[in-house]
Amino acid sequence: MKKQAVIFDMDGVIIDSEPLWQRAQDAALSVYGVHVTPKQCEQHTMGKRVDAIAQTWCELYELDIDPKVLEVSILKHLHQLIAEQGKPMRGVYELLEYLNELKLKIGLATSSNQSVIEAVFNKLDLWDYFDITCSAEHEEHGKPHPDVYLTAARKLDVPTDQCIVIEDSYNGVLAAKNAQMTTFVVCEQCQAEKFMIGDAHFYHLDEVVAYCEGQEEQLFL
Template identity: 55%
Template sequence: MNKKAVIFDMDGVIIDSEPLWQQAQIESLAGVGVSITRQDCEQLTMGKRVDEITRIWCEMYALSISAKELENLILTKLCNRISSTGEAMTGVYDALSFFSQQGLKLALATSSNHVVIKAVFDRLQLWDKFSVICSAEDEEHGKPSPDVYLTAARMLKVDVSECLVIEDSFVGMTAAKGANMMTCIISPYCQQSKFSKADKCYVNLDCLLQSDLLQPGWTFR
């Protein structure tokens, strides 16, 4: 089985930002008199573009604030938190080094806006790690549409069959599988039935690096 590229999701794979996303949403909605929980965020907005997130909340609670105003609030709070407290997920730097040493092309394909990507890459010093950076902000449709993954493959100049995707959410897995790419889920909850369509599931990137998937017999070229 030959792969030429690894495409990483960002939130929850590269950086431990899902709690930061949730808190940014909770605080922003609290400011307009609406109370939501982390579970609400996980069930309704995890892995989605911020415009989809704000549309969901505005429609659900008939908010007086515009979706664009809510989006700006969430992104400002999120980027501030990333810049001050953001931390890399377990095994990120080892995984990036391993795949790079194997000669694979590395790309990012995220639902997050470019302003969030910048905050993450500045905080974690990642600008030299990826040859291609794709945001669903630039696509007509965000995840679970496969658009951002298809764009990444096109920019990498590889076929979708030559890509390995690393994701952490159901929405992201759906997007990657929709692009006909091999998909690994990296999540403490990877054994949940919702991830049954993933090709492989691991608790974290360290477990992926130690797995039989990357042992002799797996060919990178």
């Protein structure tokens, strides 16, 4: 089946924001005497919506606060960090330009809130590349449920089996596979056993460009 659309995750795929998310969580939690490490964030919260992140830490550390308060604080710190330090992942613009040349539809399906999408797209000047953006904030369930990817396919008006997803987290890969979409895993741990459910594996986005160029007739034309 020829592919008509590529749907990107955002954090860790388009922008190098996972360290920023980790720092934002630690800063928000420090008010309550809690400090979390990058390893803990990767284990417990990577790929989740911010409401689920806040709920996770409140439960793990038995914090006697409204998780919504923690959620707001995490987002405040994150917005500031993105504005000050946000950087694109290697190969982002090259891949987007390549997909535009093929006249493919391009979408975003992220666990991040709409406000975070806007912060990232403004910082990296991405608005002109994407046909649609979707936040799991507006879904009943976040990743690993497929909801946000199904919404993206519907908005793009492309069948799910004609979509390629680019993901970097296990929850995200599960969501894409649950949506019956071809899934490219792009991250430093792409060869880890948990990611073997993906359809192709890359360390960086520029490798995706090279792969697609080599498979262009089979994938797109």
